[in-house]
Amino acid sequence: MLLDIQDIHVHYGKIEALKGISLQVDEGEIVTLIGANGAGKSTTLKTISGLRPLSSGKVVFEGRDISKMPGHKRVLVGIGQSPEGRGVFPGMTVEENLYMGAYARKGDASKTLAEVYELFPRLAERKKQFGGTMSGGEQQMVAIGRALMTDPKVLLLDEPSMGLAPMLIQQIFDIIKEINRRGKTVLVVEQNAQQALSLAHRAYVLETGAVVKSAPARELLDDPQVRAAYLGGD
Numbered sequence: 111m112l113l114d115i116q117d118i119h120v121h122y123g124k125i126e127a128l129k130g131i132s133l134q135v136d137e138g139e140i141v142t143l144i145g146a147n148g149a150g151k152s153t154t155l156k157t158i159s160g161l162r163p164l165s166s167g168k169v170v171f172e173g174r175d176i177s178k179m180p181g182h183k184r185v186l187v188g189i190g191q192s193p194e195g196r197g198v199f200p201g202m203t204v205e206e207n208l209y210m211g212a213y214a215r216k217g218d219a220s221k222t223l224a225e226v227y228e229l230f231p232r233l234a235e236r237k238k239q240f241g242g243t244m245s246g247g248e249q250q251m252v253a254i255g256r257a258l259m260t261d262p263k264v265l266l267l268d269e270p271s272m273g274l275a276p277m278l279i280q281q282i283f284d285i286i287k288e289i290n291r292r293g294k295t296v297l298v299v300e301q302n303a304q305q306a307l308s309l310a311h312r313a314y315v316l317e318t319g320a321v322v323k324s325a326p327a328r329e330l331l332d333d334p335q336v337r338a339a340y341l342g343g344d
C-alpha cells in the first residue's frame with residue numbers, strides 16, 4: 111500500500127474538521143474523495159501533504175509514519191499536491207511556474223518538463239506567457255503540471271474541475287486519466303462527483319468530517335443514496 115491514512119483527527123481551533131478519517135491508496139490507483147461543501151475533503155488532502163497538522167491519527171506513506179514530517183520534506187519523499195485555487199504565480203511565465211515544482215529536486219528536470227508539455231501541448235505553446243494572463247483552465251493545467259514536476263509517487267489534486275467550463279472539465283479529466291495510465295497514482299478531491307466517479311477506480315464519500323461510504327467508483331455511480339445526494343439523480 112502506498113498511502114495509509116489511519117483515523118486522522120484535524121482541528122481548526124475548536125472546530126473538529128476531520129473526525130477520524132481512514133483511507134488507503136494503492137500504487138497505480140486513481141482514488142477520489144467526494145462530498146458536499148465543508149465535508150473535509152480539502153482538509154484531508156492538506157493533512158496528507160503536511161499543510162495541516164494532525165490532532166491524532168497517522169499518515170503512513172510507503173510503510174513509513176510521516177505524520178510529523180514537515181510539508182516541504184513530504185514533497186521530497188513523493189507527495190505532490192496541486193492546491194485548490196491553483197496558486198499560479200501571475201508574474202512568472204508558464205515555464206518558470208512549472209520549474210517552481212522542481213526547485214527542490216536533485217538532478218535534471220528537463221525530461222519531466224518535456225513530459226508535462228507532451229501532456230499539456232497548450233502549455234508548451236504558451237511557455238513564455240505570464241501565468242496571470244492564462245485562462246482558468248490553462249492555470250489549472252499549470253498547477254497540475256507544476257505538481258508533476260516534483261516527480262511525485264502520488265499526485266494529490268484538489269478540485270481540478272473548479273470553475274471550468276464543461277468542455278474543459280472533460281479535457282482535464284482525460285489528462286488525469288492519461289497521467290494515471292502512464293503510471294502515476296492519483297488521489298483527487300472533487301465536488302463534481304459524476305466526473306470523479308467516472309474517472310476513479312475507488313471512491314470515499316465524506317460527510318461532516320467522516321467517511322460514510324467507500325467502494326469501487328463504478329458501484330457508487332449506481333448507488334441510489336449517492337445518486338440522490340451527489341449526482342442529482344433519482
Ligand code: ATP
Pocket residue numbers: 122125127145146147148149150151152153154301
Ligand atoms: P470545500 O469543497 O468547500 O473546500 P471540503 O469538503 O474540502 O469543502 P474542508 O475545506 O476540508 O471541506 O472543510 C472542512 C471543515 O473545516 C468545514 O467545516 C470548514 O468550515 C472547516 N474549515 C476549513 N478551513 C478552515 C479554516 N481555515 N478555518 C476554520 N475552519 C475551516
